[in-house]
Amino acid sequence: MVNKWIEYLEQNKDQQLMKLKEFLKIPSVSALSKHKKDIHKAARWLSNELERIGMENVKVMETEGHPIVYADWIHADHKPTVLIYGHYDVQPVDPLHLWETPPFEPTVRDGKIFARGASDDKGQVFMHIKALEALLKTEGKLPINIKIIIEGEEEIGSPHLPKFIEENKELLQADVLVISDTGMIEKGKPSITYGLRGLTGLQIDIQGAKTDLHSGAYGGGVQNAAHALVQLLSTFHDEEGRIMVDGFYDNVLSITDEEKQAINALQLDDEKVRTELGVPELFGEPGYSFYERTSYRPTLEINGMYSGFQEEGIKTVLPNQASAKITCRLVPNQEPEQILELIKQHIEKHKPKGVTVKITPFDSGAPFVTPLNHPAIQAAGRAASKIYGTETAYIRSGGSIPIVADFAQILQVPIVLLGFSLDSENFHAPNEHFHLENFYKGMQTMCEYWNELAEIRFK
Missing domain, CATH: 3.40.630.10 (Zn peptidases)
Incomplete structure (x- = not known):
């Protein structure tokens, strides 16, 4: 009926x-x-x-x-x-x-x-x-x-x-x-x-000398803000994609057996994703599928970087400023404010020599x-x-x-x-x-x- x-x-x-x-x-x-x-x-x-x-x-x-x-x-x-x-x-x-x-x-x-x-x-x-x-x-x-x-x-x-x-x-x-x-x-x-997933983000601004410098006159003798930024950003992950911020994973909950059954029922294909994206291989935290990495696990991603001369050709300059924008996707049991504080501590611990670093938080959500x-x-x-x-x-x-x-x-x-x-x-x-x-x-x-x-x- x-x-x-x-x-x-x-x-x-x-x-x-x-x-x-x-x-x-x-x-x-x-x-x-x-x-x-x-x-x-x-x-x-x-x-x-x-x-x-x-x-x-x-x-x-x-x-x-x-x-x-x-x-x-x-x-x-x-x-x-x-x-x-x-x-x-x-x-x-x-x-x-x-x-x-x-x-x-x-x-x-x-x-x-x-x-x-x-x-x-x-x-x-x-x-x-x-x-x-x-x-x-x-x-x-x-x-x-x-x-x-x-x-x-x-x-x-x-x-x-x-x-x-x-x-x-x-x-x-x-x-x-x-x-x-x-x-x-x-x-x-x-x-x-x-x-x-939740979200927290920040901008990192690195300041070197008070102005851009001639790379011939000062290169090798003064810290390059762009070099310093690359050095700092490289400390956030290991070679396999794990996040290296101390305490970042401490409160992350394991995927339950019930959730694993729900994931298996979706019958998702990592190779299909790889082909559609046109990349030689997928990359991320070891031990997890693409779907698990992008839904059940937390991330720390660089969303943008800026430093130095950006126009056509070359300008032999030693940049005095460099910036990066970062966002983290967070999973249940992670607190945005706590993760932001852990990242700040990581930056202070790994701050390159010869520069000052400013951190500006973005909006966040649990x-x-x-x-x-x-x-x-x-x-x-x-x-x-x-x-x-x-x-x-x-x-x-x-x-x-x-x-x-x-x-x-x-x-x-x-x-x-x-x-x-x-x-x-x-x-x-x-x-x-x-x-x-x-x-x-x-x-x-x-x-x-x-x-x-x-x-x-x-x-």
Whole structure:
């Protein structure tokens, strides 16, 4: 027997697509001040839509930056409460000339909808709203309690959201937080992301003499800032790729047997990765696969270096300054501030002679993981498998979403990252798009998931 909400979703596909296009037409670019009115327009559009489908206590809540939209439905006695998070702001569209169709004129072709924000994150946010509508229209109620928070600053780092969460802890309290701003490991393969790496970064500035010097007159007699930088950077890794900062690995947790089973189930091929990248061999910490190195293990990477003469030809100069930018991807149990301090100590220990070294920290974010066997994770996997007709993949991402760790630390809530985008969908790039198959199946999956969660007793 087909569920009423599945029939409703199937019968209303045209309306769902029409409303999604309406949402995508709003150029809610958070990074550009000229779009401030559009940001507020998108917030109002969302609040109107949430009220229209039957959500309650709908508010557009102002912050020191862009507004946050909140709504809830809390009438499911003795059932779990889920907080849904998403964002309605989008990336700038440059370079505009590379778009095949205008970025804010949604266009459907080849089973995909093309527009800025289609995949990241308006399509996935709207998918949640339409799933709730389907349940409310067909059942007259929701199987669980729902709270929704949709912000307008994710694409600029969510600068005001942590304060908002802290000030509204009671309002936002829930049994589980669900976010659809991640992706699937491949087309047709639903995926639950149960962990993200954290991030910490810094810039190293090396100062030698008070000015650049003639290499003939001073070379060999004064420290070369470029030489000093290379010497210092070479101390961060051994020849096999291990990080040589004392204490860096001390708190890193081993990969569990359960996680190894999940990794093996993905059937990933390192040789395929090597071929696609066009490198003679893969490289990294010994004893781990490519996927393990890039998702389960911490890293320290040089992102950029600068020193000396950069133009065409040669200039016989001895540079007096050199700089490097470094970021570390961190795994659960590593603290960004502690890792930064260990790196500072390493730099002081290995500082080359004849120069001074300045360290400037960058933004950081903590890693996060929800245990793979958590009932909310497993319920999401069952729901996705039922709709997609295949086993769900359980993955940890090598990337970082700092606000996820903020939610976890402030609200002390397990987090399920159940996303439906694909790596090929050009989010943050021209011709961003969202596969409509995942838009429609995503709505069905969320309806199934809420019913699965209704049978779980938290705490």
